[in-house]
Each structure stands twice: as structure tokens, then as C-alpha cells.
Amino acid sequence: MTEPVPEALLDVTVTVNDVPRHARVPARRLLSDFLRHDLGLTGTHVGCEHGVCGACTVLVDGAPARSCLMFAVTAQAHRVTTVEGLGTVEAMGPVQRAFTECHGLQCGFCTPGFVTTVSAWLEDHPDPTADEAREAISGNLCRCTGYQNIVRSVLRAAELRAEGVVPGGVVDAAPNRPVGGDGS
Amino acid sequence: MLAEVGHDGGAKVLAGGQSLIPILNMRLASPRHLVDVNGVAGLDELEVTADGVRVGALVRHARLEHDEDVYAASPLLRRVVRHVAHPVIRNRGTTVGSIAHADPAAEMPAVLALTGGSVEVASARGTREIPWHDFFVGPLETALEADELAVAVRFPLLGATTGTAFAERARRHGDYALAGVAAAVAVEDGVVGSARLSFVSVTEVPTVLDVTEAVRGAEAEAVDWTVVDDLVRDHLAPEDDIHATAAYRAMLATRLAQLTLSDAVTDSLAAQGHSAA
Numbered sequence: 001m002t003e004p005v006p007e008a009l010l011d012v013t014v015t016v017n018d019v020p021r022h023a024r025v026p027a028r029r030l031l032s033d034f035l036r037h038d039l040g041l042t043g044t045h046v047g048c049e050h051g052v053c054g055a056c057t058v059l060v061d062g063a064p065a066r067s068c069l070m071f072a073v074t075a076q077a078h079r080v081t082t083v084e085g086l087g088t089v090e091a092m093g094p095v096q097r098a099f100t101e102c103h104g105l106q107c108g109f110c111t112p113g114f115v116t117t118v119s120a121w122l123e124d125h126p127d128p129t130a131d132e133a134r135e136a137i138s139g140n141l142c143r144c145t146g147y148q149n150i151v152r153s154v155l156r157a158a159e160l161r162a163e164g165v166v167p168g169g170v171v172d173a174a175p176n177r178p179v180g181g182d183g184s
Numbered sequence: 185m186l187a188e189v190g191h192d193g194g195a196k197v198l199a200g201g202q203s204l205i206p207i208l209n210m211r212l213a214s215p216r217h218l219v220d221v222n223g224v225a226g227l228d229e230l231e232v233t234a235d236g237v238r239v240g241a242l243v244r245h246a247r248l249e250h251d252e253d254v255y256a257a258s259p260l261l262r263r264v265v266r267h268v269a270h271p272v273i274r275n276r277g278t279t280v281g282s283i284a285h286a287d288p289a290a291e292m293p294a295v296l297a298l299t300g301g302s303v304e305v306a307s308a309r310g311t312r313e314i315p316w317h318d319f320f321v322g323p324l325e326t327a328l329e330a331d332e333l334a335v336a337v338r339f340p341l342l343g344a345t346t347g348t349a350f351a352e353r354a355r356r357h358g359d360y361a362l363a364g365v366a367a368a369v370a371v372e373d374g375v376v377g378s379a380r381l382s383f384v385s386v387t388e389v390p391t392v393l394d395v396t397e398a399v400r401g402a403e404a405e406a407v408d409w410t411v412v413d414d415l416v417r418d419h420l421a422p423e424d425d426i427h428a429t430a431a432y433r434a435m436l437a438t439r440l441a442q443l444t445l446s447d448a449v450t451d452s453l454a455a456q457g458h459s460a461a
Contacts, residue, residue: 027218030209050206057272063246064272069205074198074222117272138357139270 014075016041017085027073032056034072035082043083043112047141054140057113058082064117083112086119094160095119095153104153106144113140118154128158186307186331189217197221197333199241202269202277203285227335232257236301236340241281241333245274245292258341259451260348264295264366267350270358283319284334286326289360289385291352293320296337297390298348298366298382304336311335320389345377346370347452349444352384353436355427361385362428363437367444371404371452379412379445386422386437393419395445404449409442416441 012029013022016039023038032049035041035058047053049068056067059081067080087093095118098104105111114137121136122128128136133154134147142150189195194216198204207213221227221241228242232253239248248254249265268274268282268291282292283303295301296316303314305328319327328334342348352364364384370377378396395412422433 028208030205049209051202051273054270054272060275063275065276066202066272068209069201069273069276071198071201071205071220074201074220077223135357136271139272 010073012072012076014072014080015078016080017082018079023072025072027071029072030068031058031070031072031075031080032067034075035067035080038072041082041084045109045112047109052141053110054113054117055110057116057140059085059116059120062120062123064120081116083115086115093119094165095122095157097165098153098157098160099150102149102153102156104145104150105142110140110142110144114142114150114153118157122154122158122161126158126161128154130155186219186333189219195219195330197281197284199281200244200277201281202273203281203287221333229336230254236299236338237261238304238336238338239279240336241278243279245277245279245282246271248279249274258299258339260295260299260342260350260366260368261339263348264291264350267291267352267361267364280334280337283337284326284328286320286322286324286389288323288388288390291350291361291364291384293390294364294366294382294384295350296339297392298368298380299339299342300392301337301339303334304338305332306335307332313338316390323388342368343370345372345452345456347448347450347455349447349451351440351444351447353440360427363422363433363440365437365440365444367441367448369404369445369448369452371449371456374404376400376402376404376407376449379448381412381416381441381445383420383437386420386433388421391419404453407445407449409445412441412445413438 007026009024010027012025013020021039025038032044032046035044044058044067045055046068047055051066051069057064058067060078087096095115117140130151133151137150196215196218198218198220227240229240230243231238237254237258245265245268249262255262279292282290283296301316303319305312305314314327321327346368348368350366352361354361361384363386366382369379376399379399381393382390395415398411399407416438417434420434420437422430424430
């Protein structure tokens with residue numbers, strides 16, 4: 001065994017949900033822990049911590065990525081969007097509303113990862129089939145629902161988007177839009 | 185930087201981190217230093233040249249997958265990279281990183297082998313290019329020295345008469361494959377000119393099996409590909425694990441070899457028919 005290296009603290013600033021957020025953290029701080037512990041954004045959930053379950057998925061420059069497989073220091077050059085940035089309880093985004101309407105969650109632990117993944121995916125696939133929807137969520141694990149209602153939620157979210165329902169704003173909303181529920 | 189910290193044996197290069205960070209999170213490795221190359225200029229270049237596709241160390245799998253110029257030059261790359269984990273992982277993970285990680289269960293090393301590719305390497309001492317067969321030393325082990333960085337890989341083009349195919353089988357979509365096979369078959373005037381295979385999850389390091397001798401001159405659309413079964417079986421070194429027995433993996437790889445060889449013929453004929461039209 002090598003001796004542990006003394007832990008240096010770094011000033012890290014990451015743009016989260018369009019707001020620059022700062023904390024002084026060890027270089028090894030995972031983005032997922034940075035969001036939850038340092039910024040108090042507990043909407044991002046941490047399941048397996050090795051990239052398999054998908055619960056911690058956030059959007060990095062609009063594209064889904066596992067926040068448990070990225071260091072906070074690496075995220076500094078990027079825009080991070082968490083589930084809190086996709087809508088609020090009062091003004092849910094189309095994907096959040098669809099999951100609510102279609103009972104797309106039970107315990108809710110995996111839901112933030114589904115909402116971020118699906119929000120980005122619908123940008124490129126606005127009119128999906130059920131098979132495509134199932135493929136889109138294949139990197140996210142849910143142990144409650146059996147996925148049936150999640151697939152329905154994805155299709156319903158596509159309908160809501162087509163109807164112009166974007167109350168919470170989606171990925172590339174204007175930088176000056178209000179950010180809901182940042183947890184602090 | 186790697187020259188400074190590489191030599192105490194505890195430095196790892198971090199690019200996409202989709203293999204490295206899980207290993208760190210599970211405490212399977214504790215390198216003293218991580219060198220994050222994400223900010224290094226020039227490593228994100230993706231070029232299609234007359235003789236191949238050059239992929240820089242910061243090119244994410246997703247970019248390789250969606251690049252139309254790459255697809256036009258080498259459709260095999262898109263066909264295979266789509267099998268690398270899930271889209272979300274491909275958004276971060278890099279093709280060069282996957283090759284430098286040298287996991288026998290990874291897809292892109294098998295493509296580097298099948299295309300006869302190479303790895304461009306740089307250090308404070310200079311640069312060198314390592315052919316694929318010298319690069320892969322063992323499972324998770326490459327010819328990279330501690331102070332060296334893999335800056336790019338080159339996938340040579342296979343020629344207009346060569347068709348390609350890839351297939352793998354996993355327990356669940358996106359899982360590590362139980363077995364995977366990439367095939368390249370050259371068809372000239374309707375007969376087989378050459379046929380080669382490379383493998384995922386059933387050899388210790390990427391290897392190429394040339395089965396040309398068994399099928400050369402055969403009418404391409406009428407080949408009985410079971411003639412390569414014994415060659416394939418003798419070539420493989422599958423292992424038992426919780427997911428499948430060695431015998432099952434061998435059977436699967438043999439079947440996938442038949443399938444991909446046949447598909448590669450179809451691909452070649454389609455490409456030639458298309459270019460003639």
C-alpha cells in the first residue's frame with residue numbers, strides 16, 4: 001500500500017442550472033457528491049456509484065452523463081443541469097408532469113435520472129415509438145415500476161412537448177430564466 | 185506532467201473516466217495521481233483522411249458514432265461503437281480511453297485489430313506510433329510506458345470491396361458482451377477474396393483470425409460459413425464466469441462468426457452495387 005496523499009482543497013465553481021455555484025472541495029470530489037453535499041441539490045440521487053443504475057444522471061452541456069463518474073473539478077468548464085433545473089413542483093417540466101400523470105414512479109429513487117435522461121432524449125426524438133422509448137431508458141434502472149408506466153410517461157412527455165408544455169423550461173432555456181428549487 | 189508523476193507507478197490518465205472512475209469508486213485502484221487531460225488542446229480532433237479515421241484522445245464515443253463523414257468512410261466504426269455501454273456512457277467515454285484500458289470485453293480494441301490500426305503515443309521524450317498487435321500486451325495491459333499518453337488512434341480504411349459486420353450477445357442490453365465478433369470480408373467479382381475476424385470477450389487480448397484459406401475463391405453468396413467453425417474454436421480462449429461457461433461462449437462466438445461473415449458479404453455486395461449504380 002502506498003501512503004495516502006494529503007488531501008488538497010480546491011476552489012471549484014460549476015454552473016449548475018444556469019447559476020455559478022462555488023465550493024471548496026477535495027480534488028477527488030465526485031460531481032454527484034458536489035451537487036448533493038456541497039451545494040445541497042439533493043434531487044440528484046446516488047445509487048450504485050459506478051455508472052450502472054443511472055439514478056445520478058445529470059445533463060452536462062445538455063447531454064446526459066453520470067454525475068458519479070465525473071469529478072467536480074472536471075465539470076468546471078461545463079453547464080450542468082440537474083432535475084431541479086427541469087422544473088419545480090409549481091411549474092413542472094413536460095417530463096416531470098408526464099411521470100406524475102402516468103404514475104411513472106413509485107418510490108422515486110431512480111426518477112431524477114429518468115427525468116434528465118428523457119428530457120435530453122426527447123430533444124432529438126420528439127415523436128418516439130414505445131420501442132424507441134424503451135431503448136432510450138435502457139441505461140436507467142427502476143426496481144419498482146416494471147418500466148411499463150415509465151415507457152408511457154416518455155410517450156406522454158413527447159405529447160406534452162408537442163402541445164408546447166414547457167412550464168419548467170428544458171435543457172437550453174435562456175440563461176436568465178428563473179431557476180426553481182435549487183435546494184438551498 | 186506524466187514524466188513528473190508517472191514514474192512512481194501511481195499515475196493514471198483521466199479522459200472520459202467511464203472505466204477508470206468506477207474502478208476508483210469501488211476502491212479497486214488507488215493511483216497517487218490522476219492526470220486529467222480534458223483541458224489539453226488538440227486532443228479532441230476527429231479526422232477522416234484518404235487512408236483512415238484518426239480519433240483524438242478526447243473524442244467521445246458519441247461523437248464517433250454520430251459523425252457522418254466517419255460513417256461514410258468506415259461504417260464499421262458506427263456499427264460497433266453503438267454496442268459500447270449505453271448512450272449516456274458514450275457521451276463521456278472516449279474511444280482512445282477504451283482502447284488504452286484494453287479490457288478484453290471491450291468492443292473498440294477488436295475494431296482496432298480488425299482494421300490493422302495503431303496508437304499514437306506522446307511523452308516528453310517524443311512521439312511514436314504503436315501497431316495494434318504490439319499495443320495490447322495482456323488483459324488491461326498495454327505497451328504504454330508510465331510517462332506516455334495515447335494521444336490518438338488510427339483506424340485504416342479497409343478498401344472498397346471489403347464489407348464489414350459486427351454482432352455481440354449480452355445478458356442485458358448494454359452489459360458486457362458474453363461474446364462479440366467483428367468480420368471483414370473482401371468480395372471481388374462475386375467471390376471471396378479474403379475473410380478476417382476479431383473477437384470480444386473470448387480472447388485475452390484483441391487478435392485477428394484470418395480464415396481466408398478456408399474460403400478463398402468461393403462464391404460469396406453461397407459460402408457455407410460453418411467451414412470456419414474449427415478455426416474459430418481453436419483460436420479462442422474463453423473463460424468461465426458467473427454469466428456463462430467457456431463452452432457456451434465458444435459456441436456463441438462460433439455462431440456469431442458465421443453470422444457476421446455472412447453479413448459482411450451482404451455489406452460488401454450492397455456497397456459495390458451502390459457504387460456501381
